[in-house]
Structure formats: C-alpha cells, structure tokens
Amino acid sequence: MGRTLPSITQxxxxxxxxFARFRRALRRSDQIALDDLxxxxxxxxxxxxxxAHALPFEIFLLAMLLEEHKQVMLLRQxxxxxxxxxxxxx
Amino acid sequence: xxxxxxxxxxxxxxxQGLTIWLLGEDGERRxxxxxxxxxFYVASPAGERADGRAPDLRSAxxxxxxxxxxxxxxxxxxxxxxxxxxxxxxxxVQRPGDLPGLFRRFSTVFxxxxxxxxxxxxxxxxxxxxxxxxxxxxxxEVQGNQIKTITALDSPWDLDPEYPPLRTLGLEPDCNPAxxxxxxxxxxxxxxxxxxxxxxxxxxxxxxxxILRMYNPDLILTNWGDTWLLPKLLELxxxxxxxxxxxxxxxxxxxxxxxxxxxxxxxYRGAQVHLAGRWHIDTCNAVMYHDYGLDGIxxxxxxxxxxxxxxxxxxxxxxxxxxxxxxxxxxxILVPWHKQQAEAPKNLLELVHADMGGMVYQPxxxxxxxxxxxxxxxxxxxxxAHFNISPETVVLGEYHPQTGLPxxxxxxxxxxxxxxxxxxxxxxIKSQLLMLPKWDPRRKRYKAAVSAHKWLLVTCFGYLGYxxxxxxxxxxxxxxxxxxxxxxxxxxEAAEDLGFEVLHLYVDGMWIKKPxxxxxxxxxxxxxxxxxxxxxxxxxxxxxRWVAFLPSRVDARIPVANRYFGVFQSGxxxxxxxxxxxxDTPDFIKELQQQMLEILAKAPDAEHVSDLLPExxxxxxxxxxxxxxxxxxxxxxxxxxxxxxxxxxYRSPSQAAVAARQLAEHDKNLRPGQVVxxxxxxxxxxxxxxxxxxxxxNRTIDVGRYSTLLExxxxxxxxPFLSGGIWIRLPLLSDLFYPNRTPVLQE
Numbered sequence: 001m002g003r004t005l006p007s008i009t010q011x012x013x014x015x016x017x018x019f020a021r022f023r024r025a026l027r028r029s030d031q032i033a034l035d036d037l038x039x040x041x042x043x044x045x046x047x048x049x050x051x052a053h054a055l056p057f058e059i060f061l062l063a064m065l066l067e068e069h070k071q072v073m074l075l076r077q078x079x080x081x082x083x084x085x086x087x088x089x090x
Numbered sequence: 091x092x093x094x095x096x097x098x099x100x101x102x103x104x105x106q107g108l109t110i111w112l113l114g115e116d117g118e119r120r121x122x123x124x125x126x127x128x129x130f131y132v133a134s135p136a137g138e139r140a141d142g143r144a145p146d147l148r149s150a151x152x153x154x155x156x157x158x159x160x161x162x163x164x165x166x167x168x169x170x171x172x173x174x175x176x177x178x179x180x181x182x183v184q185r186p187g188d189l190p191g192l193f194r195r196f197s198t199v200f201x202x203x204x205x206x207x208x209x210x211x212x213x214x215x216x217x218x219x220x221x222x223x224x225x226x227x228x229x230x231e232v233q234g235n236q237i238k239t240i241t242a243l244d245s246p247w248d249l250d251p252e253y254p255p256l257r258t259l260g261l262e263p264d265c266n267p268a269x270x271x272x273x274x275x276x277x278x279x280x281x282x283x284x285x286x287x288x289x290x291x292x293x294x295x296x297x298x299x300x301i302l303r304m305y306n307p308d309l310i311l312t313n314w315g316d317t318w319l320l321p322k323l324l325e326l327x328x329x330x331x332x333x334x335x336x337x338x339x340x341x342x343x344x345x346x347x348x349x350x351x352x353x354x355x356x357x358y359r360g361a362q363v364h365l366a367g368r369w370h371i372d373t374c375n376a377v378m379y380h381d382y383g384l385d386g387i388x389x390x391x392x393x394x395x396x397x398x399x400x401x402x403x404x405x406x407x408x409x410x411x412x413x414x415x416x417x418x419x420x421x422x423i424l425v426p427w428h429k430q431q432a433e434a435p436k437n438l439l440e441l442v443h444a445d446m447g448g449m450v451y452q453p454x455x456x457x458x459x460x461x462x463x464x465x466x467x468x469x470x471x472x473x474x475a476h477f478n479i480s481p482e483t484v485v486l487g488e489y490h491p492q493t494g495l496p497x498x499x500x501x502x503x504x505x506x507x508x509x510x511x512x513x514x515x516x517x518x519i520k521s522q523l524l525m526l527p528k529w530d531p532r533r534k535r536y537k538a539a540v541s542a543h544k545w546l547l548v549t550c551f552g553y554l555g556y557x558x559x560x561x562x563x564x565x566x567x568x569x570x571x572x573x574x575x576x577x578x579x580x581x582x583e584a585a586e587d588l589g590f591e592v593l594h595l596y597v598d599g600m601w602i603k604k605p606x607x608x609x610x611x612x613x614x615x616x617x618x619x620x621x622x623x624x625x626x627x628x629x630x631x632x633x634x635r636w637v638a639f640l641p642s643r644v645d646a647r648i649p650v651a652n653r654y655f656g657v658f659q660s661g662x663x664x665x666x667x668x669x670x671x672x673x674d675t676p677d678f679i680k681e682l683q684q685q686m687l688e689i690l691a692k693a694p695d696a697e698h699v700s701d702l703l704p705e706x707x708x709x710x711x712x713x714x715x716x717x718x719x720x721x722x723x724x725x726x727x728x729x730x731x732x733x734x735x736x737x738x739x740y741r742s743p744s745q746a747a748v749a750a751r752q753l754a755e756h757d758k759n760l761r762p763g764q765v766v767x768x769x770x771x772x773x774x775x776x777x778x779x780x781x782x783x784x785x786x787x788n789r790t791i792d793v794g795r796y797s798t799l800l801e802x803x804x805x806x807x808x809x810p811f812l813s814g815g816i817w818i819r820l821p822l823l824s825d826l827f828y829p830n831r832t833p834v835l836q837e
Contacts, residue, residue, distance in 0.1 A: 039647045039648055052446065053442075
C-alpha cells in the first residue's frame with residue numbers, strides 16, 4: 001500500500017516547511033499573516049490535488065490569492081451596502 | 091444407485107480421490123468419496139522457438155514421466171488472460187491429494203517455467219466444475235459410498251437459501267488464557283451448559299469423547315480454540331485418541347500464528363486448528379466475527395466457494411480473489427501461480443496524473459442545519475462493473491488524464507464479471523432490508539450478509555493494484571480512482587447547478603444543503619439528476635437536523651475531512667473521527683461523549699441545541715467529579731493499543747510497549763498486531779499493564795491524565811457550539827465557560 005509520489009498534503013507541508021527560515025526572520029505580526037496565507041491555501045488542497053500540477057506551489061499561491069480576493073469581494077459588498085444605506089457619509 | 095438430497099458440509103482431498111461430507115435431509119451425516127482428477131499447466135516463459143519446439147517443456151515432460159504419481163500428460167493450448175491462447179503442457183493428476191507434493195518438487199527442479207492452476211484450493215476446483223459449495227443444497231447419486239453425479243439445487247445468489255439444522259458444540263476455557271491460566275472448560279450443547287475442571291484429565295477427555303460420539307456435532311464453536319484450547323486438548327490426549335475429527339482417516343491440520351501488515355495496520359492472526367468432517371471455528375480468531383458472526387461466515391462460504399473453516403479465518407482479500415479464480419476456471423482462463431504484470435513505464439507528468447486517490451474536500455467547518463448526506467452505493471465496485479474495468483481491459487499506452495485510462499468494451503472483463511452478481515445480490519438484500527419490518531427474523535441474516543459482502547467489495551478495489559494479486563494491474567486500480575474523481579465532480583456540479591451548497595465531499599459521499607430543502611422529497615430531484623449524469627446508483631443516507639464539521643486539533647483554522655458528528659431527522663446519531671470512534675479511548679470517555687451527544691440529540695432542531703448545553707455541561711462536571719473522587723471503576727479506564735512491532739524493535743518504547751514488557755516479565759508474550767491493555771499510573775513508568783498479576787492499588791491511577799483526556803473529549807463536542815470560530819483552551823469548570831450564548835449557525 002505504499003505510494004510512489006507524496007500526497008498533496010505531504011507536498012503542502014513540505015512547501016510550508018521550506019519557508020521556515022523566511023518565517024523565522026519575520027516580525028511576529030507578519031508571521032501571523034503568513035500563517036493565515038498558508039491556512040487559506042490549505043482550504044483548497046483537494047482542488048490542488050486534482051489539478052495534478054507539476055509545480056504545486058503555483059497552485060498554492062493561486063489559492064492564497066483566491067481567498068484574498070474573496071475577502072476583497074466581501075468587503076466591497078459590505079462597503080457598497082453601507083454607502084447605499086447612508087449616502088453622503090463618506 | 092441411490093439418490094440422496096442434503097447439504098454439502100465439506101470437500102477435501104482424501105487418500106484416493108475426494109472426501110465429501112453430506113448432511114442428508116434425513117439427518118444422516120454421510121462420508122462419501124468421488125474420483126476427481128485435477129489438472130495444472132506449465133508454459134515455457136520464452137514461448138516456442140521458431141521451429142515449434144520448446145526444449146524446457148520437453149525435459150519437464152521427461153521428468154514428470156519418471157515420477158511415481160499416476161499422471162496424464164498432454165500438449166495443448168489454453169487462454170492466458172493477457173497473452174491470449176498459448177501452448178502449454180497439461181498435467182492431469184489422478185489423485186488430487188498428490189498435487190501439492192508433486193508441484194513442490196516440480197517447481198524446485200524447474201524454477202524457470204511458468205505455472206498455472208497449480209495451487210488452487212480443491213473446493214474452488216470442485217465448485218467450478220459442479221457448481222456446488224459449502225452449505226449448498228444438492229442432490230447426489232451414489233453407488234456404495236461413491237458419488238456418481240452431484241447437482242446443485244440452489245445458487246450462491248439466492249436471497250433465502252435453506253440452511254440445514256446444524257448441531258453445535260460450544261467449548262471455551264473458563265477465562266481468557268492470555269490473562270490467566272484456565273482451570274476448567276465450559277461445554278454448551280443442545281440446551282446444556284456446564285463446566286468441567288481440567289484436572290483430572292481423564293474425566294475431561296472421557297466426557298468430551300462421549301459428547302463427540304453421542305451428540306456428534308457438525309460445528310465446534312470455541313473461544314480461544316485455535317490459540318489455546320484445542321492445542322491444549324490435543325496435548326493432553328497424547329496417549330488416548332480424541333475424536334475431534336469426524337473422519338478418523340484424516341489428520342488435524344494446524345497452521346502457525348503470523349503477523350502481517352495490511353491497510354496501514356499491523357495485524358495478528360493466531361495459530362489455527364482445522365478439523366476434518368466437522369468444522370472448528372474459534373470466535374476469537376475468526377475474521378470480523380464480531381461484525382457478521384456465523385451468518386456472515388456461511389454467506390461468505392457460499393459466494394466465495396471456500397470451505398467454512400478457511401473462510402472464517404482468511405481476510406476478505408482472499409475471498410474476493412477466490413471468486414476471481416472461480417470465474418477464471420469457469421471460463422477456461424489460466425490462473426497464474428505468481429502475478430506477472432509489471433507496471434508500464436510512465437513519464438513524470440503521467441505519474442502525477444495517475445497516482446492519485448479519491449477526492450476528499452475540506453469541509454466547511456461549523457454547525458449546519460438540514461444537511462443531506464448522499465452516498466454512491468458501493469462506488470468503486472459499481473465503477474468497475476459499470477465501466478468494465480479489469481486488469482485485462484485497460485488499454486496501455488493510450489493515456490487520458492481526465493477520465494483515466496481508456497477501457498476496452500469489446501469483452502466483459504474478469505473482475506466486472508465476478509462482481510456483477512455480488513453487487514446485484516447486495517442491492518437486492520439492501521432493498522429487502524428497507525422493506526422488512528423490524529421483527530422479521532430474516533433481518534439478522536440479511537444484515538450479516540450485507541456486512542460480509544461489504545468487505546469483499548472493499549478489498550476488490552485494493553486487489554486490483556495489490557502487488558501479489560494474481561489478477562492485478564496497477565493501471566486498472568488507477569483507472570478506478572480516476573473514474574471515481576470524475577463521478578464525484580459530476581455529482582458536485584449537479585448539486586451546484588440545482589442551487590445546493592456542497593459542504594463536504596468524501597470519496598463516495600457528499601454533504602449538501604439549500605435553504606428550504608428539508609424533507610427527503612426535497613432532495614429527490616438532485617438524486618435523479620446525479621444518476622442521469624453519472625450512470626451510477628446513489629442513495630440518500632439521511633437528512634441531518636444538524637451536523638457539525640470539526641476543525642483540526644492542531645490548528646482550529648484548518649478543516650479536516652471525515653471528522654464530524656450530527657443527528658439525523660430520525661434521531662439517529664452519526665459520529666466520525668472523534669474520540670468515541672477510536673479503539674484506544676477508555677470506555678469511560680467514550681460513554682461520556684455518547685451521553686453528551688444523546689442529550690444534544692433531544693433538540694428538535696438546530697436552533698434549540700443551545701438550550702441543552704447547560705445540561706451537557708452539568709454532565710461533564712459530574713463525570714469529572716466521579717473521576718476525581720475515585721468513583722469510576724478501573725476497568726472503564728483501560729486503554730487498548732495495538733503493538734506495531736516486536737518489543738526489541740522499539741527505539742523509544744511507546745506506552746503500549748512498556749506495558750507489554752511488564753507482561754513479558756510474567757511470561758505473557760504478545761506479538762505485533764496483538765492488543766495490550768493498560769492504565770495510566772502515577773510516577774515512573776507511567777503505565778501499568780492491566781493483565782499483570784497482583785492487586786491494583788486504585789490510588790496509583792493517574793487521575794490528572796484521565797481528567798485531561800476527559801476535558802479534550804468534552805471540548806470536541808462543545809467546540810461547534812461556541813462562537814468566535816477560533817478555539818481557545820477554556821477552563822472547563824469556571825463560569826467563564828458557561829455556554830450561555832447562541833451557537834453560530836453557518837448560513
């Protein structure tokens with residue numbers, strides 16, 4: 001029951017581990033933000049596995065971007081709502 | 091010539107031909123004989139030379155002609171599953187009992203030949219020719235005790251076969267021999283139950299022999315019979331014969347204990363004692379006995395064609411490969427002694443695309459209401475049957491990453507051919523189970539059958555890619571997972587097209603919700619749509635009143651697959667991946683989690699769950715107080731862990747290994763794969779094996795450690811009902827914890 005290739009989760013953990021030195025040198029507040037980015041990539045690990053991309057880190061970066069953009073969309077929607085309810089507040 | 095009807099009990103090779111035990115409809119147990127020559131084949135691995143001669147087969151022929159066994163040699167052509175028709179030397183052995191010995195010598199002298207049909211169980215050969223199997227209802231014509239013809243009156247695929255009234259003798263030592271030295275044996279048969287002491291030996295043996303002679307049981311059902319009781323009885327009866335075998339001319343077969351590694355687990359199988367003419371089943375050494383019992387063993391024997399005593403002790407993998415061998419024998423396909431198909435070369439990108447498992451999505455963590463769980467019915471076997479996936483139907487060299495490898499539909503493959511009737515029977519029994527009332531006596535047998543089938547079907551997929559499977563090829567294994575991913579994605583797309591939100595996907599199941607969809611009928615259009623898009627049967631497992639998907643223990647922001655608990659609309663609780671489901675969790679902790687869930691299950695809907703949290707919290711406080719005041723019986727604190735290696739092989743011994751070493755000091759040696767039971771104790775070494783002799787001092791129990799376990803288990807259940815999303819360690823007993831807030835329902 002062995003595997004020839006590492007699973008996508010192993011791949012993800014290896015990628016994350018390879019940034020350990022980078023992370024260590026960051027400020028604590030930046031470390032938290034970096035960890036958040038990895039958490040958001042982790043949410044799409046199934047899709048990353050299905051993509052079977054030769055360079056999985058590209059997919060992880062895209063997944064981080066995707067989660068960031070979802071946040072932007074959400075904030076934009078909330079702002080629009082606010083502007084609609086209280087026009088001239090800005 | 092006399093005609094008899096009855097049930098087949100056993101078939102094995104005797105001195106001349108075969109010995110067949112028949113339980114007649116008249117209640118008579120008959121020992122019959124039949125001549126049954128068996129054939130195996132050899133091929134030259136290099137094939138024939140250009141001049142049509144195969145030199146190594148010629149010398150094999152010469153060697154075989156000089157052997158003492160009566161043989162019939164011939165040159166013929168047979169079909170290899172992969173290579174098609176090939177020239178072979180056929181060796182017909184007149185007495186089936188001669189084959190194993192002859193083959194052993196033959197394969198040592200000619201190790202380079204390719205052997206076929208050489209090591210098949212005799213019961214499979216017999217079943218392939220006559221269509222009869224253990225417990226088959228059949229009609230035989232006999233002359234003297236010689237069988238002339240035998241005909242099956244039922245088939246393995248009958249839902250309600252008629253079973254004979256069996257006589258069962260129960261035997262068990264008066265305690266578990268792994269824990270203490272037994273002093274007596276408990277007999278139970280036809281309504282009697284009594285205990286006889288092991289000493290004096292003569293009385294015990296005389297009594298046992300009398301029962302064996304007078305009651306003459308068909309089945310000896312024991313506890314620890316393989317590993318302790320029968321070997322012990324045989325040792326005690328060295329001077330006077332013990333009538334354990336019904337067939338006095340046959341020997342008792344014994345097999346050594348062994349440990350092996352399968353499906354990520356170390357598995358231990360005890361030694362075995364097989365009887366001739368009646369069956370011996372050790373409930374402690376039988377595979378999955380706790381799961382499907384005798385009914386399951388009988389069902390497995392019927393569908394696989396293996397003898398009862400064998401099928402009770404082998405893994406489901408052996409069962410499914412026996413079914414494949416039977417299909418091959420019936421279709422005249424050669425069964426290789428060793429597997430020959432190596433993996434075809436792939437480039438890296440192809441490997442990256444092919445070497446993937448099932449689709450597992452991260453769930454949306456939190457509490458959700460009105461969630462439906464839909465599951466594909468036996469997904470992987472259905473895929474194999476529906477898309478004709480079999481080692482020989484996979485076209486190599488043409489690669490298509492999205493749908494897996496191309497499959498030839500020209501001929502029905504060996505694996506789909508084997509699976510089809512099993513799948514149909516499973517679905518027929520499952521639909522019967524849905525309709526039968528709760529009191530119906532057939533339910534128990536149906537449930538056992540469904541459970542036994544399940545394991546056959548599960549392992550069938552694994553065996554496609556298993557390195558030792560006779561009919562395996564990794565590409566067909568990869569094709570199944572590729573189709574599986576495709577199908578799950580199609581199901582996801584169907585759900586999203588119909589406006590459902592997909593909360594979780596797990597290999598063959600999907601959790602979905604949509605505002606307004608509450609009843610079973612609300613989800614039916616989606617089920618129909620999925621069947622249209624995938625062609626595979628899908629069922630609704632149920633609709634949850636509420637279900638909570640849990641995050642990782644390590645990082646609460648990260649969701650993990652298959653870790654959830656919830657309550658169906660029927661009130662049934664379903665739990666996966668939490669402490670309650672783990673084998674090593676002490677009963678005390680399991681019971682607590684179960685009770686917590688039972689309280690929460692009383693809520694009519696998700697909105698009212700929070701009303702019950704104070705009650706749950708009170709329960710946790712009570713249990714914690716019980717623990718601290720020593721009111722929990724020590725046996726409920728036992729931790730059970732499986733040893734993963736030999737004791738000497740541990741570099742830093744686990745707690746299980748430390749406990750096992752304590753046992754070893756008292757001459758109780760456990761093997762890898764066996765379970766060791768222990769308690770957490772204060773001071774060094776921190777554990778105490780449960781089975782070491784001597785009184786346990788309750789004051790040495792490490793209450794602090796058990797409290798931590800308890801708090802963790804309670805947190806797991808509370809977690810989804812607390813706001814904020816991010817979990818912080820909360821002091822369980824402080825008022826801060828009092829969950830006087832509304833749960834956060836995920837919209």
